[in-house]
Amino acid sequence: MEYLDKENAADVDQKQEKIEDERKIIRKKKNKKLGGIKTMPFILANEICDRFANTGYHANMITYLTQELNLPLVQAANTLTNFDGTANFAPLFGALISDYFAGQFSTIMAGSIIYELGLISLTISAVLPKFHPPPCSTQENCKEASTLQIWVLYICLLLTSLGSGCIRPCVVTFAADQIDMTKSSVAARSWNLFNWYYFSMGMATLAALTLVVYIQDNVGWGWGLAIPTIAMALSIVAFLVGSPLYNRIKPRGSPLVRLAQVIVAAVRKRKEVVPADPALLYENRELDAAISLHERLLHTNQFK
Template sequence: MEPDMENNTNIKNNKKRLGGLRTMPFIFANEVAEKLAVVGFAANMITYLTQQLHIPLAKSATTLTNFSGTASLTPLLGAFIADAYIGRFWTITIASVLYQIGMISLTISAVLPHFRPPPCGGNQVCQEATSWQLGVLYVSLLLTALGAGGIRPCVVAFGADQFDESNPKEKTRTWNFFNWYYFCMGVSMLLAVTVIVYIQDNVGWGWGFGIPTIAMAMSIVSFVGGYGMYRRLEPAGSPFTRLVQVMVAAYKKRKLPMVSDPSFLYENDEVDAAISLFGKLGHTKNFRFLDKAAIVTEEESTEIQKNNQIPNPWKLSTVHRIEEIKSLIRMSPVWSAGILVITASAQQGTFSLQQARTMDRHLFSTSFQIPPGSMSVFTMLAMLLTITLYDRILIPLTRRFTGLNRGISFLHRMAIGFFISVLATLIAGFIELKRKHVAAAHHLLDEPLTMVPISVFWLVPQYALHGVAEAFTSIGHLEFFYDQAPESMRSTATALFWLAISAGSYVSTLIVSMIHRFSARPDGSNWLPDNLNRGKLEYLYWIVTLLQFLNLLYYGVCVRFYTFKPLQLKVAVNEEDVGDVGKSGKEGGA
């Protein structure tokens, strides 16, 4: 065999040996262990803050939503590092170590009594945690936030990278991956809100935080163990730099007349090779002011022809790079529509949990009580059941009518989730009215520590509906970002998913703060007091319901005018896939 043929054969064999389904156990094991660690302390953290650190309810709620918001901002940093410098594998690995350090710190603070205020009970006034005790907590949370910033935007994209987009057989597996990725994540969260929360409430916070810490260590070992089998895409340079270069070049040439034919705009396959492994983005007619960045002046044309030099990207951009920024601009309205869904679900870990704490949590006629933090188990079960039915039944069924490989488009999938989320918060308000009516009937309005004789299972509908909504909305969002984002920016695009979560958490904090401010009375009472029996929590739910309804109308407008990612020509890499494979992107939203 000739050397060149032998090298080509080795390259092809190596390509076939990397990635694929066999890498999924390592990636899923990492995700299961990582989510067990994350949810294991986050699901019941409101209890830790109020009962162990003696922080008031409203302050604890805003602390958690602020932390959630910060943790969902850091993925932008992680995505930038992954796409620009070290790739997704090393970003995930390093971030996991940071997360591990934060978990160890949090566990130590839960074990050693010096890191917590003294216990109190009965009518004794509880001493709130001191500034330095809170400082230890915040540093621990910051480390976990930084770790999450590297893990969250990269794991989904890294898992999808294991399937070759240029191979039609593997392309369909990518969409199954999103469903089963979220399913594995849901299983882990289910374990967290049952087993881990039970240990925290009944055994101790040292073990309650210690077990997730051990799980995080196991996730690192599992992920690194698959190193030799992963398909690892090399970083293609800073996507933010390219975006700025396009805008600068367009501004410099803003006074130039637009070319009559888009084919005259600058294109260079060599320049775009590293950021268009599966093909180039075609030209679109919207945002034409950016197209001026690709107008070739006479001076630039002479320089390119005579010296055969690559032009200065701050003066001349390719069509592909211009279309990258156009894609992100087009995605922004759809992205923003997901914010209020997160705002609605954020209440489950704060006020809904406090509702559960006041209710009868006995499991049927037994003496066992459901921990308040475990109520989200109904969210997880509903989400897992929805994902399973969606993947096994709904996709094959709807495929017959729509002709789409994934059954229904990701835009339609998100719309269904938005509508169900509206129902969830609407129902939550009426359930709170029912809970307070029972409390009033038994003269318990001024006894917040006394159990209200109403079953906690009244809260199941709102928890379950949020789970169904998440199965549609969150996975649809992930599919949307991965499909419609430029291939070189997929970590960055996935970070937008977490940025929406961040914005949703901050909006939740803003709404709660505004309610505290504008509902305050001279006697110090407001709609959201520590004693929910005297509060107006249902008003919060209904305000969020109204905002979500308006958001659903806004989303409909966004979908109506959305333009899908332009034609992306892909060169097949397998012998059986001869020629170019075209992709219009319309399957996502047709």
């Protein structure tokens, strides 16, 4: 009886192994279907519309602040400089959110929605008279924007800065993740992705600087801001349409967090004696595997 039970148990184990192998094969096939060159039109369309919207509303904003809100030139320049700095600093937090828990797809989507809300608010504030002072054609002794009107502007610009901070650090890496760089033929052609990417960005910027700025100066700021807002909405739609095709890599932790942990550990253990045998040092292979080529970080005396 014991012999038969062992045989039955062995048969069950073999069947389970076969089932598990079949599941792995199915998973690999599904993963192969995801990503690839077919995702590029959606990702590039998203980034083209985003760059068109960003350049379109931002390039001529100094004119909007001085001629529509009647702000002094120095105050207008300082306002744009402050929010430019915020937009350039925000990607640090956007990358941290993406790498640590949200993932690139979710971060791009959240950033795009926040950015769109900022553009919608800015367009509404340009169209409705109560959100800007009366027109002043002479540009002399004009009534400046009230405190409420300036705060509405600040909120709009803050939303666009935060949204841009979530989009910028993720789009290029997300596009690169769709291509399997382990294939030599694809790796040899990887430059095509970045060529097309930066060519598309350049064309979108050129179109915005000519078309949108012309409309803002000659037609009005209502349409001049509405067109970038519509372009940003189209970028969200394009990105969502391609979502079933994307290869989404799970967050593996941020190097900024690991760097902070190293600094804290180094300060706390600064008086400890380093053992002669590196094998006695702390290792976490599970964490190291995600950020190293050989599944572990090698110890070095270089930075002592």
